[in-house]
Amino acid sequence: MTLTETAEERTFRRELRTWLEANIPERLRGSEAFEDRREVDRILAREGYIGYTWPTEYGGRGADPVHAMILDEELGRLNVPQSRSPSRFGVSLVGPALIRHGTPEQKARFLPRILAVEDIWCQGFSEPNAGSDLANVQTTAEDRGDHLVLNGGKIWTTQAQYADWIFVLARTDPTAPRHKNLSYLLVPMRQEGIEVRPLVQLTRESEFNQVFFRDVRVPKENVLGGLGNGWAVAMTTLASERSYGQTSRYRVYQEQLRRLAALVARTPDPGLKAAWTAELGQLYADVEGIGDLGYKVVSIAQAGEDVGFLPSVTKLWWSETHQRLAELGYRVASVVGDRADQDYWTLLFLQTRAETIYAGTSQIQRNIIAERILGLPR
Ligand SMILES: Cc1cc2nc3c(=O)[nH]c(=O)nc-3n(C[C@H](O)[C@H](O)[C@H](O)COP(=O)(O)OP(=O)(O)OC[C@H]3O[C@@H](n4cnc5c(N)ncnc54)[C@H](O)[C@@H]3O)c2cc1C
Structure with missing residues (x-):
């Protein structure tokens, strides 16, 4: 594994940082609003930074894993990480599936619109009884000759x-x-038969929704990878879901840790300060470890080798560490923070609850690590 950047990579990072500083307005950095996040994507798209790793034949820039990581990190530095980009479902989930399994017509129809941020996608996999056990989906698409009829x-x-x-x-x-x-x-x-009902989360935001299909007509040309082959196509999507955006998370957590350390330093009580500092130290070690593991995954990919199940270790580690970080922030802010600190850490504490669930729960990641990496029996 080599962790040292080449001269060319250092130049790329420096120029990219300058470009991002000049082109991503302050008001968009860290904004949760959907329209603001889409605006960031549009700015990035103009320079080819959306779909940056896609092959050039599909309109991407064919970036290698190290350049992709540098982009990811620098976006994280400005608090516009790829993990919050509205284009991520197009670029990192359906895009790779289209590139691998799509017909030439499907590729020509969908890929350019993803790159130009003209189409925003969402992921319709989970159902009330099909989350971890995804193969149990009950939504049906009945074959009616030249089209299917979707219900569920x-x-x-x-x-x-x-x-x-x-x-x-x-x-x-x-x-x-x-x-x-x-x-x-x-x-x-946007068609007859599709109803979207936003779900209110404990943060009072409605990030996700229920989606209902009633007799929705789907032309056969919109089946990706062929009828009955959905599982294989879904696996392409899920594999990409776990392997992107890890290094920007590292940069975001470093920043949050710095903010938390400044809050802990304001604590007048020496006993509390010592206890919190010990927790900060453990979190610092974890955050640096997550960064190092991210670099390791990138350097394996850069060498053209298979990263195997390492993304499961990364997912488990970042999601559980981030929860602990936010929880410490919440506790510290409630004792020494002002109103703005308390609002910030309370929201983060609530938001991080979901992180050990989406993109594969912690239990599922542990199963994968136990069975696939450690070779333990099922
Ligand atoms: C913020 C957020 C955004 C999301 N966005 C989307 C989206 O855009 N599109 C989409 O399709 N889905 C999305 N999801 C759904 C997400 O993929 C599922 O929540 C996740 O896969 C878990 O499924 P579930 O909620 O049905 O829980 P279940 O699978 O019912 O799990 C319940 C509990 O049982 C445990 N468990 C289940 N099976 C096992 C097992 N074999 N061994 C040990 N423990 C097990 C789980 O770890 C969990 O603790 C999102 C979820 C969240 C929280």
């Missing part, structure tokens, strides 16, 4: 209220065995 519902669908398109995993053959009865459909959101 999805839940936890992030940004469905803003999305133009949804990629849906649905059952197309009730008689086929599990994993062979699913299809992956590309469905426009």
Whole structure:
């Protein structure tokens, strides 16, 4: 593993940082508002930084893992991480599936619009009884010759209220065995028969939604990867979901840790200060470890080797560490913080609750690590 940047990579980082500082207005940095985040994407798209790793034949810049990591980190530094980009469902989830499994017509139709931030996508996988056990989806798409008819519902669908398109995993053959009865459909959101109901979270935000389908007509040309092949296509999507945006998280957590350390330093009580400092030290070690593991994954990928199940270790580590960081911030702010500190840390504390659930729960990651990395029996 080499962790030292080459002269060319250092130059790229410096120039990119200058460009981002000059082009991402202050008011957009760290903003949670959907329109602000989309504006950031549009600014990045003009310079080719959306879909930066996509092959050039599909309009991307064909960036290698190290350049992609530098972009990711520098976006994290300005608090506009890729993990908050509205284009991430297009760029990092359905995009790789289209590139791998799409027909030439599907690629030509969908990929350029993702890169130009003209289409925003959302992910219609989870249902009330199909989350970790994704193969249990009950939404059906009945074959009617030249089209399918979609019925059922999805839940936890992030940004469905803003999305133009949804990629849906649905059952197309009730008689086929599990994993062979699913299809992956590309469905426009704004049409008769689709209803979106935002769900209010404990942060009072409505990041995700329930989506209902009633007799929605889906032309066969919108099936990705062929009828009954949805599981394989979904696996391409899930593999990319776990492997992007890790190094920007590291930069964001470093910044949050610095903010927390400044708060701890204001504590007049020496006993509390000592206890919190010990927790800060442990968090610092974890955050640096997450950064190092991120670099390790990047350097394996850069060497053209398989990263295997390491992204599961990263996912488990960042999500649980971030929860502890936010929880310490919440406790410290409630004792020594002013109103702004308390609001900031309370919101972060509540937001991080979801991080050990989405993109594969902690229990599922532990199962993967136990079985696939450590070789323990099922
Ligand atoms: C903020 C947020 C955004 C999301 N966005 C989307 C989205 O845009 N699109 C989408 O499709 N989905 C989305 N999801 C859904 C997410 O993928 C699921 O919540 C996740 O896969 C878990 O599924 P579940 O909620 O059905 O829980 P379940 O799978 O029912 O799990 C319940 C509990 O049982 C545990 N468990 C389940 N199976 C096992 C097992 N085999 N071994 C050990 N423990 C197990 C789990 O770890 C968990 O603690 C989002 C979720 C959140 C929180």
